[in-house]
Amino acid sequence: xxxxxxxxxxxxxxxxxxxxxxxxxxxxxxxxxxxxxxxxxxxxxxxxxxxxxxxxxxxxxxxxxxxxxxxxxxxxxxxxxxxxxxxxxxxxxxxxxxxxxxxxxxxxxxxxxxxxxxxxxxxxxxxxxxxxxxxxxxxxxxxxxxxxxxxxxxxxxxxxxxxxxxxxxxxxxxxxxxxxxxxxxxxxxxxxxxxxxxxxxxxxxxxxxxxxxxxxxxxxxxxxxxxxxxxxxxxxxxxxxxxxxxxxxxxxxxxxxxxxxxxxxxxxxxxxxxxxxxxxxxxxxxxxxxxxxxxxxxxxxxxxxxxxxxxxxxxxxxxxxxxxxxxxxxxxxxxxxxxxxxxxx
Amino acid sequence: xxxxxxxxxxxxxxxxxxxxxxxxxxxxxxxxxxxxxxxxxxxxxxxxxxxxxxxxxxxxxxxxxxxxxxxxxxxxxxxxxxxxxxxxxxxxxxxxxxxxxxxxxxxxxxxxxxxxxxxxxxxxxxxxxxxxxxxxxxxxxxxxxxxxxxxxxxxxxxxxxxxxxxxxxxxxxxxxxxxxxxxxxxxxxxxxxxxxxxxxxxxxxxxxxxxxxxxxxxxxxxxxxxxxxxxxxxxxxxxxxxxxxxxxxxxxxxxxxxxxxxxxxxxxxxxxxxxxxxxxxxxxxxxxxxxxxxxxxxxxxxxxxxxxxxxxxxxxxxxxxxxxxxxxxxxxxxxxxxxxxxxxx
Numbered sequence: 005x006x007x008x009x010x011x012x013x014x015x016x017x018x019x020x021x022x023x024x025x026x027x028x029x030x031x032x033x034x035x036x037x038x039x040x041x042x043x044x045x046x047x048x049x050x051x052x053x054x055x056x057x058x059x060x061x062x063x064x065x066x067x068x069x070x071x072x073x074x075x076x077x078x079x080x081x082x083x084x085x086x087x088x089x090x091x092x093x094x095x096x097x098x099x100x101x102x103x104x105x106x107x108x109x110x111x112x113x114x115x116x117x118x119x120x121x122x123x124x125x126x127x128x129x130x131x132x133x134x135x136x137x138x139x140x141x142x143x144x145x146x147x148x149x150x151x152x153x154x155x156x157x158x159x160x161x162x163x164x165x166x167x168x169x170x171x172x173x174x175x176x177x178x179x180x181x182x183x184x185x186x187x188x189x190x191x192x193x194x195x196x197x198x199x200x201x202x203x204x205x206x207x208x209x210x211x212x213x214x215x216x217x218x219x220x221x222x223x224x225x226x227x228x229x230x231x232x233x234x235x236x237x238x239x240x241x242x243x244x245x246x247x248x249x250x251x252x253x254x255x256x257x258x259x260x261x262x263x264x265x266x267x268x269x270x271x272x273x274x275x276x277x278x279x280x281x282x283x284x285x286x287x288x289x290x291x292x293x294x295x296x297x298x299x300x301x302x303x304x305x306x307x308x309x310x311x312x313x314x315x316x317x318x319x320x321x322x323x324x325x326x327x328x329x330x331x332x333x334x335x336x337x338x339x340x341x342x343x344x345x346x347x348x349x
Numbered sequence: 350x351x352x353x354x355x356x357x358x359x360x361x362x363x364x365x366x367x368x369x370x371x372x373x374x375x376x377x378x379x380x381x382x383x384x385x386x387x388x389x390x391x392x393x394x395x396x397x398x399x400x401x402x403x404x405x406x407x408x409x410x411x412x413x414x415x416x417x418x419x420x421x422x423x424x425x426x427x428x429x430x431x432x433x434x435x436x437x438x439x440x441x442x443x444x445x446x447x448x449x450x451x452x453x454x455x456x457x458x459x460x461x462x463x464x465x466x467x468x469x470x471x472x473x474x475x476x477x478x479x480x481x482x483x484x485x486x487x488x489x490x491x492x493x494x495x496x497x498x499x500x501x502x503x504x505x506x507x508x509x510x511x512x513x514x515x516x517x518x519x520x521x522x523x524x525x526x527x528x529x530x531x532x533x534x535x536x537x538x539x540x541x542x543x544x545x546x547x548x549x550x551x552x553x554x555x556x557x558x559x560x561x562x563x564x565x566x567x568x569x570x571x572x573x574x575x576x577x578x579x580x581x582x583x584x585x586x587x588x589x590x591x592x593x594x595x596x597x598x599x600x601x602x603x604x605x606x607x608x609x610x611x612x613x614x615x616x617x618x619x620x621x622x623x624x625x626x627x628x629x630x631x632x633x634x635x636x637x638x639x640x641x642x643x644x645x646x647x648x649x650x651x652x653x654x655x656x657x658x659x660x661x662x663x664x665x666x667x668x669x670x671x672x673x674x675x676x677x678x679x680x681x682x683x684x685x686x687x688x689x690x691x692x693x694x
Binding site: 163164165166169170173174213214215216217218219248250251268269270271274290292293295296297300304307327329 | 508509510511514515518519558559560561562563564593595596613614615616619635637638640641642645649652672674
């Protein structure tokens with residue numbers, strides 16, 4: 005059982021604690037030699053469906069780095085794949101959808117998620133992890149309705165989200181129904197992760213930054229609010245993250261997040277000024293700084309800590325996921341710097 | 350000779366006028382059937398080097414739409430290509446550099462631009478256009494030092510700018526020297542365009558939004574300031590644009606812009622609140638709205654006009670370039686809406 009006194013959980017709640025907690029998005033994965041050694045040649049989907057393997061992959065960075073939280077090895081499209089929508093995570097590409105979402109008829113393909121029936125492997129992994137992690141909290145996660153919808157509509161990753169926005173603008177009712185269904189999908193998955201022992205959840209709205217604030221408010225906010233409100237009764241901290249969200253930060257807070265993830269484009273003191281003291285912030289070292297070597301990475305880590313200003317509601321992280329080319333030794337130096345020099349006022 | 354009373358030039362200066370001016374980034378190009386008809390099978394570089402063809406391509410959207418400004422058909426890497434750095438604009442890809450910039454030795458490959466010697470075709474096109482355009486102002490342009498550097502260092506378009514940032518962080522002096530050289534390159538090109546009749550200039554820092562404000566200020570601002578300060582004595586309005594620049598807008602203004610381009614992610618009234626009344630704004634209809642049909646595009650055009658609030662310093666534009674799939678008839682409806690309904694207070 006995870007102590008509620010863990011620095012990570014206390015920081016999520018903005019409660020007093022003594023050590024700035026740190027974890028990295030994509031801390032498990034391609035940047036680690038032990039990951040490449042264990043993953044073998046199977047697909048990402050196969051690895052996620054193998055609880056023993058997924059457990060080990062999740063634990064690797066916790067062991068190597070001493071991170072203050074673990075994040076489940078899974079994917080934001082895992083529930084969608086599990087209900088049979090026809091999506092595959094292709095290496096080096098991302099989620100690819102066989103038959104993209106085009107019209108109201110496709111709504112029937114989004115059946116309600118039965119976590120025990122559709123994703124027993126996720127729940128077994130969560131239970132394994134909770135048993136193994138001891139005092140280190142496990143973060144469960146889901147894809148936010150907009151971001152999952154963008155994959156479903158585009159058929160894969162996109163730079164412009166043309167099809168998604170076209171549907172959003174020209175068939176707003178259908179779009180709202182789709183996002184509402186995806187809110188239910190995310191909620192069912194998150195509830196099952198928490199019920200099996202996850203101590204916090206993160207909702208990834210990775211691509212919401214493609215929208216203006218007024219579009220986000222109108223088309224996206226209601227579905228994300230449904231997810232956060234639905235998970236609220238569990239009492240676990242709720243983190244929200246996307247990239248290019250400088251303009252959206254107040255709305256992502258309004259969606260119901262206890263912790264707002266900040267990408268590296270917004271200086272953390274600016275984000276704090278914009279959001280006020282009554283919320284926790286997560287971030288935000290530029291992931292590319294890690295590639296410039298330990299000296300640069302450490303110096304810039306100190307800058308993030310300085311801008312965080314010792315606010316108890318700060319969880320150190322990168323401003324996006326770990327880049328595959330990252331040197332684990334440099335990441336270790338970043339973590340050690342946060343632990344040695346981070347001060348909570 | 351262009352009258353200084355043109356709505357576009359008056360709006361750039363925030364002076365009283367009666368009609369909200371409008372033009373579109375990438376208004377010339379693939380979305381127009383007459384462009385596809387005339388371009389033939391040659392490369393983009395060949396078209397740029399053919400003054401008769403480049404003149405015609407520049408004029409096509411002015412004729413079809415009645416835009417309030419023309420923008421030279423060229424590319425931000427044209428000066429770099431002309432001095433022999435070895436760059437080619439590949440269709441559907443963008444600028445590709447044969448031997449990327451890697452070290453101080455590569456500085457020697459950036460020779461000073463002699464506009465008459467290296468880019469006589471550009472200047473002939475500018476002169477042709479000024480003769481043809483009558484009262485419609487011609488906008489000249491250049492790539493901003495950071496964005497041009499990113500192509501040189503990455504070797505082509507990038508999503509993460511890993512190599513660029515790695516060089517920037519780990520060899521800041523070399524990076525500063527590179528950007529200073531590219532400021533000179535941009536300046537020489539812009540001066541020659543203005544000397545031959547361009548009535549305004551736009552500096553494209555398309556990818557500066559990959560940087561945090563503090564990084565932008567430290568690594569990028571000095572070189573962009575050099576460009577804007579250098580062109581100031583000509584007296585032509587100076588426009589600055591990039592995408593994902595919500596956090597950078599005040600700094601882009603500080604760089605010396607008279608007009609700050611705003612991408613669609615920032616609602617225009619927010620941009621105005623952030624920048625104050627003493628600057629012109631250009632933007633910012635989401636280019637994907639055009640793909641959702643005329644009704645959606647017109648409705649959203651009205652929203653942009655409403656948010657612009659009748660400020661005399663507003664030039665209507667898209668929030669990024671015209672998408673190739675855009676229907677010219679919808680774009681025409683957007684322009685007609687701006688002209689019919691735009692009010693300057």
